[in-house]
Amino acid sequence: MSAPLLDARSVTMRFGGVVALRDVCVAQMAGETLGMIGPNGSGKTTFVNVITGHLAPTSGAVDFAGRPLLGRKPHRIADAGLTRTYQAVRVFRELTVRDNIATALVDAEAPLARAEVDEAIGWLALGGRLDAVAGGLTLYEQRRLELLMRLVQRPKLIMLDEPVGGLSSVEVRAMIGLLAELKSRCSVFVIEHTMKVIRELADRVVVLLAGEKIADGPPAEILTDQRVIEKYLGSADA
Amino acid sequence: MIDRILASRQSQLALFALLAFAVPLLLSGNRYFAFIAGITLVHVLWASGMNLLYGYTGLMPLMFAGIAGISSYLVVGLTSIGWSFWLAMPVGALAASLVGVVLGLPALRLKGFYFTLCSLVIQTVITLAFVYFVNLTNGDTGISQIPLPTLPGGASLHGLPYDLVLAALAVIGVFVLIRLVDSGFGRRLIAVREDDELAETLGIGVTRQKLTAFFVGSLYAGIGGAFYTPYVGFISPRSFDVLISLNVWLMVAFGGRGTIWGPVIGAVLLAPVPFLLQDYYMIKDVVYGLLIIGVIVLLPAGIVGGLVRRPKPDPEIVPATVGEGAR
Amino acid sequence: MSDATLIILLSTLTTGLMLGVIFSLVAVGVTIIYGSIWMPNAANGQFFLLASLFVWSATVSFGLHPAFAALLVIGASVPLSYLLEATLVRRFYDVPNRNISYFVLTLGITQILAGIFSITYGVWSDQFQIPPIVAGVTMIGPFPIANNRLAAMLIAGALLAALFALLRYHKYGRALRAVFQNRDAAALRGVDVRGIYRMSFVLGNAVVFAGGVLFACAYSFDLTVAWTMAITAFAIMIIGGPGSVLGALVIGIVFGFTQAIVSIFASPTVAAFSYLGAMLVILLFKPSGLFAR
Structure with a gap:
């Protein structure tokens, strides 16, 4: 084992x-x-x-x-x-979804490739909200964005x-x-x-x-x- | 799309450069107006540096003028013992920005109001030091008849050429800010400003970003201070006190923090105000005070920021407990 | 013990106590406002000076009795506070990180008031002194103390005691402390949070005004007292713990004695330096203050 x-x-x-x-x-x-x-x-x-x-x-x-x-x-x-989410949802509320994702990518050690990011966006059904401001999303969308921002960093x-x-x-x-x-x-x-x-x-x-x-x-x-x-x-x- | 924004920023920068160089040329017939333009250009540089810290990193450093003053006094001191201005200027500016990094260390522990209060205390100490070390600074009397920088060949830099140097500095300052903000560095700073704990969770080294921002922002303050000093020819502790910090902050807030052009516009609109009020010198403070209140109450996002719609903050995330600003 | 030593000792003691109660009073006013509204009033020094100058005007220019003038000025703070609350303060009650907005706002007010004072009072005189409320001198052993100062000290002490009792035992005081601790929970328990905000702004300013009035009655002063008092009150609030009335009280007295003792050996600037240093240390290492709840 x-x-x-x-x-x-x-x-x-x-x-x-x-x-x-x-x-x-x-x-x-x-x-x-x-x-x-x-x-x-x-x-x-x-x-x-x-x-x-x-x-x-x-x-x-x-x-x-x-x-x-x-x-x-x-x-x-x-x-x-090793990454985490928070009990109270936490995204960069003033930034757009696209900028939130870009911020998650900026210092990622092993970021997903462009195509993989697009696939993840599609999987979490956020493709239509990329230009929306994160603070304006529904809670469920924010939870998904939170997940996406972790996923693009390829966490273990x-x-x-x-x-x-x-x-x-x-x-x-x-x-x-x-x-x-x-x-x-x-x-x-x-x-x-x-x-x-x-x-x-x-x-x-x-x-x-x-x-x-x-x-x-x-x-x-x-x-x-x-x-x-x-x-x-x-x-x-x- | 990003290319389009960049392209338009480039054209904006070109337009700004054109104006920055053209205005001193057009005003060269009237030394007084040209001087106001030169001072305004120094303030464009300062406001850009303050913008990096306040607009992009979310820290309000009220010791900004103090840092400019350290550079200024160093340059005066070094040139008086025989250094060339062109050597003293980078040394003074670099020393000031290192001091800025050290003084920015509280920012690693403190946020929001607590950091601002701390920076106010630091600024007060710097001002007291300027007053206190009389043999270095000539105390409250100040230092006058500061020599102009000399050019190769022995001529001194003055008049229109000096104005144009200041114009070049302002343009370079804005250009560098654009490059920084559009890079990953800018994205990290914005992340720190918006939520530093989340930024850290996403792998961003918050400490390093803040210190780098302090270094660069202080460099703006220091270079501005170094060039301001011979241009004006006179400095005293009052030239770099907390009101000056507050005025530079006001330019950023009034124009629109966290935008490239807002603080530039703020500087252009506000830096000439003291000259316009020269005959009513006594009410200058009152006018500035009213402007500060006006910006805070009516234009929290500034002139430029007000044009870009921002989402309403969610009242539920308002921290309600005392001491929330500190970590 | 020789008479000279005794006199120095007694003088230090009374000066320390006198300054201490004034410092405490102002700091309590500042901390009440910060604790409830989350408003760090940078203009508190100017408010303090405003009260002092108004008493001076009322007595010296208009010939009112100082006691009457003092009450009048403290009373005048109430409509002034209401006006400020309705026009400026209220707008920020729900703004995130409003303490920094308030700080900047009150820095603006500071600049306005400082500007106005320098083109009005600053032109008229350098030093301001008002006639004593009570005449005569009391001897404590070999040490003479003006009855006037003694009275100001006793009134300030009584005010502090009254404030403490109000906050501890009165219905309003309990509601205020509930808001200090958690405004949402207080709102859920039926506390009128905005009402409490308004009340604390009015009360806090009245207390700061009272400090200014008592100071003016006891000492002659100049326009720089605004700046010194602003730094001192902030330092006391930060060190004592923002929102902690007990902290303001204790640290205020400590500062009063520090100032009295330091003034024997060095200039008051040294005292100011030590406050700034102490505030910096607390900000860096224990930002919740020494008396944090």
Whole structure:
């Protein structure tokens, strides 16, 4: 068995006296889709912030593609092929879609070729909106643009923070379809509250509770695990 | 399509160059008007440098005039100990831009208002230093009778030739800005201005971009300061105080930040104002104050920016908490 | 302890306290406005001077009793604030990054007021002094202190205490603090956010005016006090933590004593330098300030 693509070992993050992450170990294989669930405030976004270099953890180690990540600046981590999206959608709102894409390409380590970019634009159905200002797009379009801006950088792993947040049920279904296809383009790590996303996409699920990993396994197993149901699903929408 | 824009920018630049050289020629009969044109051309250069920082990088550096002043005082000092202006000028300008990079370091940690406040503090310290180091700067009295640059052959650069040198500087300044902005560098700066965290996530080295912008912007300030000084023949701490920074900022904001021609137009319209008000010198500050308020309230995108429609900002992304501007 | 040492000590103590309460007062006014509206009022020094000069005019030119003039000027700040709020301030309540817009706007106001003062008051006099509210001198041991200064100090202290109580216990104070913390959450809880904005602008300016008035009653002053006060108040606000009334209070007093002590050995410029330096350090290393909530 080969080494994992992402290997986070004993990651601990303290803010003053508050422990946001305690000894969290998460490994993800290349090609695998890993889901992460947990109640609000359980440390999911903090985990992504640590991995992508936006926060320096109190202790622990993170390897990506066999090389240590900790201490590297976010833009260096992006260069290494690890990228992320944000819980609240984030695009350059004042720029056109075309300029957003161009900005994503400007410092990409291994950018897609022209034709591949066009193909990706077509896949995400943004071809008709290239000259629109990103801030004027619908939320669903902005989510797709966000995805596109990562894809043109040819990432090895993309970490999605609640990719269907705020979408209508029709859009959620469409987005799940896109994410299922995304799996053939790169490895996917996904934080979600919507169980449907996790159930349909994830090969494996990690459950965080109050900063600690309490379960790790295939969705079918985890989502029926008594502890998880009690701690989390019992109080949330299953 | 990009080629078409470039082509049209080229023709715009040609038109500007034509005007920049023609105006001093046409005004050469009247030294006073030609002098106003020369000062305006220096301000075109300054406004372009400020535009790179404020318009494209999104930082409002109120120590801009201080940096120009450092270059200016250095050039005066070096020429007084026997250096040629043509050697002192690049040395002074380069030194000033290195200082600009050092003073820009806070920008790596601070954004928005906090950076601006910090730059105001720095400007105040620079001004106090100009006043305080009397044996270098002659304090509040200032330095007068600054010698003109000498040309090969011993003649001094003055009158129309000096005006034309300033015109060339302004044209080169705008040309370089166009090239920078149209390059990947410009795209990175805009990304930093719009959302620096997102820029970083997309692989853009924000720190390096900001420092480079500070170097280039300060170089504009420094070169402008170096050429301004012998042209005017007199400098004092007041020549480079925070009001001057604010005036250059106003040219950028009034004309349209983040556009090439807005700040140029702003400089052309505003730089002559003090001369027009010379007989009413006392109300100059009041006029500038009213202009600042007018721009902020009525023309937040400037004259040129107002023509290009911008999308309405989404009120939901307004940071509501105190201290949000700092990282 | 010799009398001379005692006098120096007592003089430093009273000067420090006097300057401290004035600094605190102005900084509290500035921080109330920043904390709620997110408006860094660069013109606070000019507002301070405006109040001082108006009191001077009312007493010296129009012959009013200084106490009456003081109340009149503080009262006049209310309609002035309403006017400014309605014409300029209100426009930016929903602008993103409005603090920088406000900063530039108030720099513009600063330039206008400074220009007006220099072509009016600046032409009339260099130094301004108003007749004392109360006459006489009180002896503290061997040290004489003018009753007038003592009164100004006590009034400033009382005002600070009243402000603190208002913000802590009154309904308005609680609403104001809710807006400080999170304006959206406050709006959801039924707080009239815009009303609070307007109130804090009016209150903050009234406090700054009160500072100017009390300063004018206690000391003679010139036009440069506007610039010094603007820097000092900003430095206090940044160091104490923008929006923190307690921070403004504590750091204001600290600054007052710093100034009093530094003035014994060096020029007040050194004090100004030290404020700028301290502000720079805080900006760079702890921009949320020492008393951040």
